[in-house]
Amino acid sequence: MTTLSTPPAPAGMHPDEWAARLELAACYRVFAHLGWTEMIYNHITLRLPESVSGGDKRPTAGPSQGGAAPSGGSEPRAAGSVGATFLINPFGLHYSEVTASNLVKINLQGEVLDGSSHRVNPAGFVVHATLHAGIEGAHCVMHTHTTAGVAVACLKDGLQQTNFYSAQLHGMVAYHDFEGITIHADEGPRVLQSIGAKPAVILRNHGLLAWGQTLPQTFAILWTLQRACEIQLATFSMGGPGAAIPVPEAIAEKCTRDALQFNPNHGAGRDVFDALVRQVNRIDSSYRQ
Secondary structure, three states: OOOOOOOOOOOOOOHHHHHHHHHHHHHHHHHHHHOOOEOOEOEEEEEOOHHHHOOOEEEEEOOOOOOOOOOOOOOOOOEEEEEOEEEEOOEOOOHHHOOOOOOEEEEOOOOEOOOOOOEOOHHHHHHHHHHHHHOOOOOEEEEEOOHHHHHHHOOOOOOOOOOOOHHHHOOOEEEEOOOOOOOOHHHHHHHHHHHOOOOEEEEOOOEEEEEEOOHHHHHHHHHHHHHHHHHHHHHHOOOOHHHOOOOOHHHHHHHHHHOOOOOHHHOOOHHHHHHHHHHHHHHOOHHHO
16 A cells, blocks of 8 residues: 655644645545546635634524534534634646645635735535535535536436446435525525435536535545436436336445444544545645645
8 A cells, every 4th residue: 555654734724724725635636547537627726724723703594494414414503603714626727737735724804814816716615615504514615517417417307226336325315406606696595405414416507516424425425426326327327217226225224224324433534535546645745745
């Protein structure tokens, strides 16, 4: 296995922020490795811990409805406050160009907090800030426009319970109707209402989104959702929805209970994420700069 020593934090930077930057930059390279890129678009964001933000808070208003949360997950709060600082990729760079040091630290208003000269994409900031602010457990948010993900998002019936991976997401998938490019803040409350506490989200006509308590957990949720879409796309290409064998509700519920990759007591995706980071390290570890 390829194991690299952790580079020291830059002068004046909290070590917890540097650790978060290294993990998030590695994730961008993992996405590039998997082909989950869309030119310079899409985003992965990570909310910084209070040890970094200094407990900076902003009042928020979350959704009133609930839903199935990932194992060990948190319900969205109806009203309260959350840490207001998170990291996002510099707009204009490909995921393969993202590094720990060029990630941009912003607040919920999109204001750059670290003096970065890089721009932030409003289309990414609005949705991600909405989730970081409105869902207490949304420490990480990932959004993709993969072919399989967008294809399933364009289907009237969305993701169907017909394969091994969709069966592991029983009661975990939310849908939000397409309202155009997500640059308008007034869409935020409707996004939260659509999501409830469900961590796997299909943005209709648009793409996939996942959120979780940690970056590896979020990755595990998104990877499972992506695989479910890929298998559905392949299955339907051989005969349409009517040719697929449906998974009974009771079996899907059992599969979701038995799936351990989302559960913090079983690593919540840490092992698989670390394995992918080791692959990235063998190819190009420049994200650690």
